[in-house]
Amino acid sequence: xxxxxxxxxxxICGLTHPEDVAGAVRAGADAVGVITEVxxxxxxxxxxxxxxxLLADVPPFIAATLVTMTDDPEDAIDLVERIGPDxxxxxxxxxxxxxxxxRAAGAxxxxxxxxxxxxxxxxxxxxxxxxxxxxxxxEGAGGTGETHDWERTRxxxxxxxxxxxxxxxxxxxxxxxxxxxxxxxxxxxxSGVESEPGRKDPAAVEAFVERATGAEGAPGEGQR
Numbered sequence: 001x002x003x004x005x006x007x008x009x010x011x012i013c014g015l016t017h018p019e020d021v022a023g024a025v026r027a028g029a030d031a032v033g034v035i036t037e038v039x040x041x042x043x044x045x046x047x048x049x050x051x052x053x054l055l056a057d058v059p060p061f062i063a064a065t066l067v068t069m070t071d072d073p074e075d076a077i078d079l080v081e082r083i084g085p086d087x088x089x090x091x092x093x094x095x096x097x098x099x100x101x102x103r104a105a106g107a108x109x110x111x112x113x114x115x116x117x118x119x120x121x122x123x124x125x126x127x128x129x130x131x132x133x134x135x136x137x138x139e140g141a142g143g144t145g146e147t148h149d150w151e152r153t154r155x156x157x158x159x160x161x162x163x164x165x166x167x168x169x170x171x172x173x174x175x176x177x178x179x180x181x182x183x184x185x186x187x188x189x190x191s192g193v194e195s196e197p198g199r200k201d202p203a204a205v206e207a208f209v210e211r212a213t214g215a216e217g218a219p220g221e222g223q224r
Contacts, residue, residue, distance in 0.1 A: 008179050009186035010212050011165065012193065012205060013067060014044030020200040021054055027206045028213070030186065031063035033089065037079060038069040043198035044190060052083040063087050065110065073098040080105040089132065093117060099127040110165070115148040118156040125162055132188055133157065135168030147174065150181040157182075172207035179215035187212050 012024035013033030024032050035044045036051040046054065051066060058064035066085035070076050071092065080088055080102070087108035094111070103109045108129040113121055121131060133153050135146045147169030157164045163185035170178055171192035179187060193208050195201035 006185075008184065008212050008215060010209050011063075011065065011186060011188040012190075012200065012208075013065070013167075013188055014042075014190035014194075014198065015054060015200065016044060016046055016050075016198045018054065018057060021057055023200060023202045023205055025059060025062060027202070027209045029062065029205075029209055031065050031087070032058055033065040033067045033188070033190075035067040036083075037075070038067075040069070048079065048083060055083060055085050058086075063108070065089055066107075073101045076102045077105040080107045087129070096123055096127045099124060103127070103129070112167070115153060115168070118153070121156075122160065125160065128162060130163040130165050130185065131157070131160065132165040132167050134188070147178075150178055154182045170208070172204055172211055175208055175212045176215045179212055 009030040011031035011033055012029045015021050015024065015032055015034050021032055034046060034051045034054045035042065036046055036048050038045055055064040055066065063086045065087045066079060066083055067089040068076060068079055069091045073094065076088055076090055085107050087110055088102065089110040089112055091112040099109055099111065110130045110132055111124055111128040112132040112134050115133060115135060124131065135148045153166065165186040165188050166178055166182050166184040167188035169192065170187055170189045175187055189208055193200055193204040
């Protein structure tokens with residue numbers, strides 16, 4: 001969880017075009033996410049070659065994050081070796097030993113967990129670099145555009161040492177309230193800052209970053 005007075009970090013996810021990557025960087029995002037090799041239909045997925053090109057353009061000190069869904073750690077390791085991200089984000093409930101193997105490939109590991117599976121996530125302590133709590137669909141995928149019970153998420157993650165990243169239905173209009181309720185290390189947004197599926201709205205990205213990182217001040221800003 002966030003320490004008192006600590007700036008909340010922001011990840012802009014589901015980027016599909018160089019212009020959107022550049023826009024997220026200009027807006028002050030701490031991390032950008034590119035999605036590849038997922039078994040669900042999403043307008044935010046790109047092929048591994050484009051993923052590599054998009055992440056190669058991310059400047060230093062901004063985490064270039066590869067987002068994928070796989071039950072096989074070897075597949076994740078292969079993607080890390082081929083694309084070379086700073087971090088890889090996987091979804092589901094992998095064996096903790098698999099997490100350690102993926103981390104050994106040289107990228108930070110972010111594990112995305114659905115809100116229906118928060119029990120027992122403490123077993124990933126020390127085996128992942130951050131835990132993302134997301135709203136998921138029946139296939140276990142995020143990007144639903146739906147929020148979840150932030151109070152429950154706060155209670156379920158309060159004792160964790162691993163950084164907690166809040167995702168699921170966040171927008172420029174609700175991110176301030178979300179940050180104040182959960183006090184996460186970071187927030188993660190995809191569809192909530194789009195002008196159309198798969199394309200980011202620069203103004204929405206800028207507003208999201210501004211309101212997420214300034215959530216400790218300016219009471220009520222997230223409701224405007």
